Amino acid sequence: MNSGQHVVIVGGGPGGYESALVAAQLGARVTVVDTDGIGGSAVLTDCVPSKTLIATAELMTEVSSAAELGVNLHDHEGDAATGIKVDLGRVNARVLKLAADQSVDIGRRLEKEGVRVVRGRGRLLGADRVHVALADGGEETLEADAVLLATGAAPRTLPSARPDGERILTWEQVYDIAEVPESLVVVGSGVTGAEFASAYLALGIDVTLVSSRDRVLPGEDADASAVLEEVSTRRGMKVLSTSRMASVTREGDTVTVTLTDGRTVQGSHCILALGSVPNTADLGLEEAGVAVDEGGFVVVDRVSRTSARGVYAAGDCTGVLMLASVAAMQGRIAMWHFLGDAVAPLDLKKVSSNVFTAPEIATVGWSQQAVEAGDIQCETVMLPLAGNARAKMQGVHDGFVKLFCRPGTGIVVGGVVVGPRASELIHPVSIAVAESLTADQLAQAFTVYPSMSGSIAEAARRMHRVSG
Structure with missing residues (x-):
């Protein structure tokens, strides 16, 4: 329905490639200017690699508690194994291969959807033109009806702590x-x-x-x-x-x-x-009228618009919330907005996030800190996982489920899950927050017995107040 509109996207990470797919779906002509590889740091050097490494670490954590579950590990001589060692070279080779394969898969999807990918470094020549220093040494200028900046961020370093790439x-x-x-x-x-x-x-x-x-x-x-x-x-x-x-x-x-x-x-x-610093230097932002904050992050509103008409931004270069899921949503919102599709502004209170430690920590919505600061009035329930039947079976002793609900209505406005695979367990709480479900509604949905998710329903049941 928007055939002929040309969208130029600078950056091939989640904010870039997800916005490209939406724009192509809505009929726009799309060009992605990619510098470091499709998928960006999220796929090639950050999220995908780190979580692949962590997958091996999770296995080691589970193995460390094998004896509690009645599993005896022995070496080839029949004696109890004194240590299970990791071949870090093989682990890292797998990490890098998986990241590269994921990048190729995304690139194929973009190609299938008709998105043109230009290898090179993009720079604004105003709000409607992008100059590209091509990777092969040439250059190209792209005329655009809209530009999306999704250039990401890089690890912060200090003069007193310079990385050498070795130790x-x-x-x-x-x-x-x-x-x-x-x-x-x-x-x-x-x-x-x-x-x-x-x-x-x-x-x-x-x-x-x-x-x-x-x-x-x-x-x-x-x-x-x-x-x-x-x-x-x-x-x-x-x-x-x-x-x-x-x-x-x-x-x-x-x-x-x-x-x-x-x-x-x-x-x-x-x-x-x-921490991180935004990749916003030498992008032609000032000349194009794109405002940045004191940290160099591109300033955007809740539909990803910058201060320059027709220029949008998404992802870590905006500093809004440095998550791949947020970058992708910012990019989608930008394209829905520009190309006239139905769009809802970004709502950070509906964003779920996870820290991939052992145990994992997953959160969504309003926080304990906000409650204690008086930013919102909530009733809180916290239920340790140690009493969960499935947790006992799996030898899980640490962790909890915490829910925040509005007094009176019982609407779930936030939650925390700490435990194995908390990143998966937070999803029903995320749905409750996104859809303004009450604790009673969350509690009345069936859960499998025994299951870790049963603790979420149990926590919700403890929020019930007898009416009348």
């Missing part, structure tokens, strides 16, 4: 490690730092986590982060709270992390998880 690493460089590190220092206790620290701990590596805050995952539910920290330290992780990194240096095979109070921590390797 001082960003999270994008860890997949080149062929041998298991003797010891690992992770600097940063946000989502990325916590995930890598948890994963490498499960792989049998001595891990020290340096946190500048008073707890791990300071942006997550406090009860959830307390469970994760207790489990991690029980399994052998060293957590240095309220410890700010001053510098990271390397001498031979030893990496030294110096803290601002003068203490030092040494390891064979160090992962820097210091």
